[in-house]
Amino acid sequence: MSGTRKVPDRPATPAAVPASDANTVFDSLCHVETRPDAEIIAAILDGDVEAFALLIDRHRHRCTRFAVRMLGNRDDADEALQSAFLRAYRGLAACRDRTRFGAWLLQVVVNECRSHASRRARRQRRFIRDEDAVRRAATEHPAEREAVMAEVQHALEQLEAEQREAFLLKHVEELSYAEMSELTGAGVSALKMRVSRACARLRELLDGVYSD
Amino acid sequence: MPEHDDQDREFIERASETLRAPEALAPDFMSRLMASVRAESRTGARSLGEPAHAVPWWRRRRTIRLSLSPVGALALAAGLAAIALIGSAARRALVAPAPAPVAATVAARTDTVHVVRFVFMAPGASSVALVGDFNNWERGATRLRRVDPNGTWVTTIPIRAGLHQYAFIVDGKRWTPDPAAATTVTDDFGTTTSIIAIGS
Secondary structure, three states: OOOOOOOOOOOOOOOOOOHHHHHHHHHHHHOOOOOOHHHHHHHHHOOOOOHHHHHHHHHHHHHHHHHHHHHOOHHHHHHHHHHHHHHHHHOHHHOOOHHHHHHHHHHHHHHHHHHHHHHHHHOOOOOOOOHHHHHHHHHHOOOHHHHHHHHHHHHHHHOOHHHHHHHHHHHHOOOOHHHHHHHHOOOHHHHHHHHHHHHHHHHHHOOOOOOO | OHHHHHHHHHHHHHHHHHHOOOOOOOOOHHHHHHHHHHHHHHHOOOOOOOOHHHOOHHHOOOOOOOOOOHHHHHHHHHHHHHHHHHHHHHOHHHOOOOOOOOEEEEEEOOOOEEEEEEEEEOOOOOOEEEEEHHHOOOOOOEEOEEOOOOOEEEEEEEEEOEEEEEEEEEOOOEEEOOOOOOEEEEOOOOOEEEEEEEOO
């Protein structure tokens, strides 16, 4: 018995990887994590630190998108998310409704993005936008979609932080006003006002971008 | 004005659709995060999210204040200097001139592990690595990534609180202390390292 299993259509094993290790890698790639969040959280709280990666991997795409849009660049988003996810790890037991871990994690990310933005403002670290560069990107970049993205992201950055946050949660993350209220602590009517103002301002800033 | 409302709705939907495009972070994002989490799990005395009052006194985190007499302080300083000298001697093979431009280091505070962002300007470099006592001075352990055409290199890593020595290695061979560091130390062999205080 060699201990190795034959797997149809299995990719070639790299020469440097012992067969037994390659099997382990292959099996782990084939393994799809199906446990619900609540079970993974219980495992983490029970000492399985590595399970935290599974949990974050499941939810990080939404958080990443929010952080990049909110902070305007990937480097700041990277820092804010590292800090937010570490906070989430520390405070995992405080997540009371484990079936809604995704919403709880997004709340941690939203708060961290707020702190990050205010720290950035305090440091007076300014991201001076070169208007011409943005316009050039819109016309020179071969991918029109990316050019439109640059325009929209730039417009988003012109909004007040509260309006930007409300707009992203409502229209990009598609939360209900009740969910947004729970997450931000703001009242529903205030949130509606912020979203409405954000939409009006974006309409002004992006006049002509979607002209087709 | 239903027509106007429809136009608004369509505009918002198109803008939102654009903003819903997925975003990716650096490929090493998860490995850096898990390094922080593992460090936290090793150093965190209490269980995750457990209230402090629920933790037995012998497992609680505490601050120890050390009072030293002048003689004791001198002895401690001499001991620390000896440790620094030994560490520097082990690295003396890497001594090289260091024409470094500008660098800056920004630390974001956390309770026990600090996420520190190192920024280094080296327009002509093809690679920049960070070495320090926090990564056992391993040249391959922490590589900076170039983030703009002006030669800005950055990396963000978890570091425990305390005083740490570090330097950058440009193009795999040029030992370069951080020009923006407030404090540096040079050993008898001429190797200069920068010092960063984390958590102070």
